[in-house]
Amino acid sequence: MASRSSLVVNARVHLPGSRGRSAVITNNIEYVATREGADKSATVDDLRRSELAERMGLVGYCAERPGSTALFDQNGAVQLRTARRELEKADGAIVTVVLSVRRDEACELDLACKEDWQRFCRRNLSPALAEAMGIPESSVRWVAAEHENHPSSKHVHVIAWSSDGSFDSLMARNALDRARNDLTDAALAPALAVEHEARDLARSRTVDAVRGVPVNETNVTLPPDGRISYAHLRRWHPEVAKEVDSAVARAESAHPEIKATVVAYRESVERCADLRGLKGVERDRYVSDAMRELRARQCNAVLRIIAPDRTAIPTQDLERTRRPERGPATERRYMRALAGEVRACVSPENLDAACRAVREHRPIPKRCLQGCPSYTLSMAKAPIAAGKALARVLASATESRKGRRDLSDDVGQQAERVLARALAAAASAAIRGDAVGIALAPAKSIVKGMIL
Incomplete structure (x- = not known):
């Protein structure tokens, strides 16, 4: 029965200039690819990849016909001479890894044949090697071969390196442990x-x-x-x-x-x-x-x-939570609509007058809003209350901010914002104020709370 010890991961690093690194290029890669027991059979996945490469005319995507080589990588079958040539050109260190499982547990772990190993390696090797080597996953390069020469286990040999030479040192113990755990978790997922x-x-x-x-x-x-x-x-x-x-x-x-x-x-x-x-x-x-x-x-x-017949709770239709009438999001949506009204209804001459007032830090003239429907409706409903709120906003919004930065470096955008806030204050005063011109406190709080 499978356990955390079912998958054994042995890794060794061969540093640049070492005899071991030279041996990997000259002897080890050939041993992995040609030793008796290396499975050269063509898997369904290899045939599919090869057919796709031929159909699309991808030269080098699948460099060797499946069934003639035991080596495979992330993309398909790999020629021995191609893998050796890449190793000779590679800079940095080389990692040799052996992944093995007990033969009687291979079926439980879905690692019973070459195709199972290919899928496992192509799905999990690159991220695990990137974790262990401390390099980006895009820089990881590896070739592997599955061997059937051991009576009690099934295993795959992996040779990995960095395509840009960024891996040139030993692997940290904690990083290697994390990579082992990731591979073990992936292997034990079926069980x-x-x-x-x-x-x-x-x-x-x-x-x-x-x-x-x-x-x-x-x-x-x-x-x-x-x-x-x-x-x-x-x-x-x-x-x-x-x-x-x-x-x-x-x-x-x-x-x-x-x-x-x-x-x-x-x-x-x-x-x-x-x-x-x-x-x-x-x-x-x-x-x-x-x-x-x-x-x-x-x-x-x-x-x-x-109590088989006791009703747990009466069935009730749950009411949807009502959207709040006031709040920052509601106010921003309202103000965006008013800003659009200002852009559409204020004439270029009146907008220029508002921009000059903002630039000179003086009150914006009320006439700048005469073409806006919200202004017309507010003044028709409560002219005194709306007028007072409008005058207060147009006067206070453009006065000096004592050294603080303006809401926008663009004067035209700032003028639109001020006019939109004035429309909001006038509408609020018209709704909440009385006919004799009492401007209520909420209108003032709305003006101060507006953030565009």
């Missing part, structure tokens, strides 16, 4: 998916076993009304929740089949924790959370036995 399915099945069997307990064995007195769920009882009726817990414990003691399903579920949860690589407190928390969730499901099953 973990199978174990998750087994865990869910064991949980369903446990809950189904509890549903078969006779009602006279529960001995729980429920509240006369209200929701019937374990979470609700724990919050509002903790003494009843304890009775339900006790009923589940008694059922496990009285019915061995329930106890057996709980034990099977716990073993499956622990197996998942081991495959995920959890240890210590983190592993204990993972297992305890899973067992707590199982107990809640069991308690809900007991509650359905006791």
Whole structure:
């Protein structure tokens, strides 16, 4: 059965100028590609890539016909002489890696044949090598070959380097450990998916076993009304929740089949924790959370036995949250509309007059807004209140800011903003002010709160 030790990753770095690096180029690459047991078979993926390359006329994309070489890389089959030529031109250090799994676990990990290894390497090698080598993934270059010459294991040899020579030192231990963990997680993903399915099945069997307990064995007195769920009882009726817990414990003691399903579920949860690589407190928390969730499901099953017809909660149509009438976002949307009105309705002559007033830090004339519908409506509804608010904004918005920067270096844009704020203040005063000209405080607060 697969475990965290199923995938063995051995890596060695050959630094520039070392004898080992020269040996990789002259001997090791040939050993990897031609040794007896190196799988030269053409995989379905290789044939598909080769056919696509020929159809598109991609010279060098798949340099060798599948079935004539054991070497492969991210793109397809690779000639031995091509790989050696790239190694001879490469600068920096070279990494040799051997990935191996036990033969009896290869099928469980989906690493049973050359095509499985190709997919695994093309999906996971580049990011893991980039992590270990401390270089961008785009700089990682590698070739590999799968060997079938060992009786107890299946393995693949990988030779990796940096295309730009940026990797020229030993790998940090913590970075190499992270890369190993990433590769192990990827290799164990199929086994973990199978174990998750087994865990869910064991949980369903446990809950189904509890549903078969006779009602006279529960001995729980429920509240006369209200929701019937374990979470609700724990919050509002903790003494009843304890009775339900006790009923589940008694059922496990009285019915061995329930106890057996709980034990099977716990073993499956622990197996998942081991495959995920959890240890210590983190592993204990993972297992305890899973067992707590199982107990809640069991308690809900007991509650359905006791009160099968109790409605949990009346079905109600949830009302959508009403959009707030006021707030920064609402004000910005409103002000964008008013700014568009200013650009569309204020004549060029009036806009120039507003720009001159802004540039000279003096009040903007009211006549600049006479062509705007919002100004016309506000003055028609409450002329005194709207006029006072309008005058206050047009006068105060352009006065000196005591050394602070203007809202915009563009005078024309600033003039549009001031006019839009004035329209907003006039409209607000017309709506909230009375007919005798009382300008309310909200109009003033709106003016100060406007941020365009």
